[in-house]
Amino acid sequence: MSAFSAVKSLSTPTITTRSTPSSNPKPSFPFPFPSPASAGAGSLRHSAAIRLNSSSPSPLRAVSSHVLSDEQRVTSPSNHDKALVTRREALDLYEDMALGRSFEDMCAQMYYRGKMFGFVHLYNGQEAVSTGFIRLLQPGDAVVSTYRDHVHALSKGVPARAVMAELFGKTTGCCRGQGGSMHMFSAPHNFLGGFAFIGEGIPVATGAAFSSRYRHEVLKEASPSGGLDVTLAFFGDGTCNNGQFFECLNMAQLWKLPIVFVVENNLWAIGMSHLRATSDPVIWKKGPAFGMPGVPVDGMDVLKVREVAKEAIERARSGEGPTLVECETYRFRGHSLADPDELRKPDEKAHYTARDPILALKKYILEHDLASESELKGIEKKVDDVIEDAVEFADASPFPPRSQLLENVFADPKGFGVGPDGKYRCEDPKFTEGTAQV
Amino acid sequence: MAAALQTAAPLRASSNLGANSERFRFGSLLRSPAGRKGSLLVVKSDGRHSVGFNTRLRGGNLIANAVAAKSEASAKSTDSKPGHELLLFEALREGLEEEMDRDPRVCVMGEDVGHYGGSYKVTKGLATKYGDLRVLDTPIAENSFTGMGVGAATMGLRPVVEGMNMGFLLLAFNQISNNCGMLHYTSGGQFTIPIVIRGPGGVGRQLGAEHSQRLESYFQSIPGLQMVACSTPYNAKGLMKAAIRSENPVVLFEHVLLYNLKERIPDEDYICCLEEAEMVRPGEQVTILTYSRMRYHVMQAAKTLVNKGYDPEVIDIRSLKPFDLYTIGNSVKKTHRVLIVEECMRTGGIGASLRAAIIDNFWDYLDAPILCLSSQDVPTPYAGSLEEWTLVQPAQIVAAVEQLCQ
16 A cells, blocks of 8 residues: 555545546556565665566665676666556656756756856756656745755746746846855745755744635635635655654654655755655655655656645645655765765666666657657757856856845845934945945 | 835824924924935923934923933923823833724734733733733733734734743744844735734843843844834833834834833824934933933933033934934034943943944044943843942943043
């Protein structure tokens, strides 16, 4: 049985949901997860092979750095006769993942050419998680991310130009050049950041979910989504040992907040293996400890992620509360562009490179005749053009002027106080240039 | 560049004003490039009036005697006087309740704020009136529920987060510094965080080191944050309301020992400007700058000083960040001598910053070095005698003034 039903069965939603009927007759619990017989609760992961047989779905294991199998990797998701997605959906997913990948590759190039600086954390390899979840959201839904946020922003709809210009530190960036790689924000897209300290975004996401419930119950505002506006919180395996994670699991479940906690378990927190840092490395099991469903999913398979995401988002939207989803995924590059990435073994990397989510989706699309090779190539070209345009735009944009330095410190600049002359400092037209004393 | 400034709250019609209208003078509280906007009634407890910025206050119109005595105002309470009498914690509650009535987005979150009514009863009765979602009892997770307040604020709510004791907010430092303070800036101005973080701090009666902390010195460097400290029922209510209405994140420091102060406050709607200092006792000889509970130690010392023939000017700075350099500066220019009396510890305290600001701006007006009396740099001891020696006492203030005025 699925992990969802193991915890509680979905009852009739209390708020109207499901504006679009499901397009396939699969059971509503998409997560075909037999209880892992060989792994006792909390036991250390053994060097078990990951089987991606199309006929028998296998239990998810956290992959240690010694994991490998000689078995042929089947990189495509389960081969059902009927496709899990429509053509339009498949192409949208493909384009979004291709955009994410191309963007990050361009970031690496630009970084080494001296166009962007500081800590830049790339998302290569994890695209299925961002695309699988975020493309299901409605405009009123919110996303909170970490420092590895470029692709989350792109999936949410923030224009590539705005993100690239932000990375170049230009004033046309989504945060006027003031945030940088680790602090992407976009109010029109309900993209709430971009946080440099791990874990500190989770309470913000919990607050956004709280506000969703508040708007519905106290302010009596109806959301266009037909239910509650949902918040997604993305974070990594390292964050799951942090206090804020557990505190927010508690509060979210306590108040049945419309939030999905998405763990992007890429097995490494810089150079710290998840298995070396965590007493019980199975993260999804920690959800039920707080009373919410915990669901593992193959994070290299966008269709599997999407199925789980659909369920979790609908749960939240209908007022049933939060879900903890653990995505097994992998970053192809180092932790950041400054990371020499010496600790991860080549065979582990090769194992996951073979499970590249974009190639897997491509194979799926072609096998199910959802599109032709040339159409996919066309999408890739389109994406490349978007990225090129973004770079040109960022290059041509101006750097922030001196007058911008103090502009956004306070929403109400009276906060700079009253100067010796009795006037508010902000009343001095030259104030934001910093000529006045703060 | 000049953002929309707050407009003053309109005066509600009040029958109390009828017979005594000639006693009150209206003035505008807020400055705006376009000229004066709106007017606000500023009434003191014994019917004396004041207007707008404190610098236009005339001598004798102010509370000359502000020693913290619980029954002090009882001698003045008569039915014919306008306004109503209440205790400081009730004034805070009144301000909070009025703002919650006025704007349904204002909500409260914190430990025991709901069913328990708040550990100092500031939120008593509010959960019954507004419900458990608007007055949210949180689990004991300061960092996370403060962050939750920030997240809610980004999405349009106006949370008031209570730290049961200000010291507990040390656990929320991550969220207060990184998110409250910085999120507006790092988002390029896209998200505002109109959050109020409040709670009791300061040294109480033998509460022990960890419950006797002064967090204003720790928070003062955080960019993007405003800090105010209330000291009377009048300014407690006014600052609470102003903080809630402000678009900036504001930390409102209350003091454990001041919650039972009684004062008569106006019935009308009023706010206190967040960036202003309060003139407590005008004088000519020496400027004493203080805030929160130390105001009362200063006023007690002032009694003694006046008897000895001194004429101190006492200013409650109220706004800990930013400093009201206009009120302070005018005083320095008049008296040329400055004494700062604070409850912070000496190192890196509010006094240290204030000293620097005065030296930077008013060096030429000083006839003597700025004296600063702060608490000792020790963890507050439990023993009563040791605790007393940790804090600045009135006798030390008298001695410091005498030294300054030599």
